[in-house]
Amino acid sequence: MAPALAIANVNATSVTLGGLVQARRNATATPVNPSRWTMRPSDALDEIASIATVERDLPLFREGEHAENVFEVTSGTIRVFKLLPDGRRQIIGFVEAGDFLGLSFNDTYLYTAEAVTTAAVRRFPRRRMETLIDENPIIRRRLLAVTANELLTAQEQMVLLGRKTAKEKLCTFLLSLSRKAARRGLCDTRVSMPMGRADIADYLGLTIETVSRTITCLKTAGLIRLLDGHKIELTDLDTIAEMAEAA
């Protein structure tokens, strides 16, 4: 996924606002033509979109803030999480190119979104987004599908968090990385894993130590190999898939 041009454009004329490096898009001068760089066709959303980048570890928005925008990630990875008062963190999900963020139908954001890697997003004002949803059946169905998919993912994550062992959790996680990669036409056995151990731990409801130990265990069993550059090779995807549902 390489909207590199778009990012370059943004950065060239960008203004930093908190964690958000943003550039109001000049619709005529530098029209965004995402279809050249991704599978996604240009759509009615382009009409109301502006683009921006978020630097590593900086927030795109925070839980409780007034929800003014909806976002679509075009490159990079973003972590979405909720915090307990004492600082415990539960990562709800990792959001990547093609995924939407902040579709709360609520006045405030329900979670915090932070960049795992520097990320590029399309930004849509919520007001105009809502109008568009009412008027445009295609956009509507697409967002409905996105939301439904989010619900499905959330429910599967509940099964993972409530009923799976550490090893099953890790294998499920690796499998989902593989599936995501495959869905975007990448190799499903050499996948990128840009998030750190702490992020994985907070996503799977474990500690960094347990994540590390379990990864070592899978490595020793010959199921995976750690590669440079936050990459991981899934040597035995079948066994990983089996272990994802039964220890």
Add this chain to the structure above:
Amino acid sequence: MAPALAIANVNATSVTLGGLVQARRNATATPVNPSRWTMRPSDALDEIASIATVERDLPLFREGEHAENVFEVTSGTIRVFKLLPDGRRQIIGFVEAGDFLGLSFNDTYLYTAEAVTTAAVRRFPRRRMETLIDENPIIRRRLLAVTANELLTAQEQMVLLGRKTAKEKLCTFLLSLSRKAARRGLCDTRVSMPMGRADIADYLGLTIETVSRTITCLKTAGLIRLLDGHKIELTDLDTIAEMAEAA
């Protein structure tokens, strides 16, 4: 919440089909007038609704089945869950009067729905439901709101499952019972808890023993009292609320 009349009507002319006792509604002869019995005004959904009851412990539908209908619960409680191949169960939620079920936007149901108590539901054919969503902005916004709320609940449940202790889980659960009761105008300190320990355990990601022990602990601490008829008194709601987020 007493759609007792409606239930009586159904039972009088009902046919059993699996777990589902159903009666095709005769729109002119016995018009459903839910507004007399609940807060909900009659709506466009009435046009395509039929009503049915599900007996205790019987399924309304199963995960993987072709999703032909969408349901709205009008009385009783339904548990929604997913199973792992080896039988481990994660309850996604308890669905009560006013809640919707089976809004999958998918061809098959993503989870199983079983009656905790005998329950009454309104049933809508998915096809006609989809048409209605496209045509009727009011219905659409309502279902969008329902879905968004489901997502919020799911995300909060992830925090619970991934990051809370047994005591915090139980307190959060009790608090949610109280909130639900309050929302429908019932007493928020003497609430009904129709599900058994096994259901609670599978909802909170615990075992029945841990649920039982934790309840005993809360009882000993003077925060709750168990009453007859699956009722529970929340003696100290404030402390319960505190303990829901920090041990």
Add this chain to the structure above:
DNA sequence: CGAAGCCTTGACTACATTCAACAGGCGTGG
């Protein structure tokens, strides 16, 4: 080269699970 951050590993602990026994309620049938 040194400092910082991330990851790994080890030893010990603790929370929740497992295994087991038992109590109480309820319906059925003798």
Add this chain to the structure above:
DNA sequence: CCACGCCTGTTGAATGTAGTCAAGGCTTCG
């Protein structure tokens, strides 16, 4: 009517999985 079995819930003791605390290795980067 009581006896019995069944089911649900409670309690106890032992176990185990993952957490906590602590130290050390490795990479990265100034």
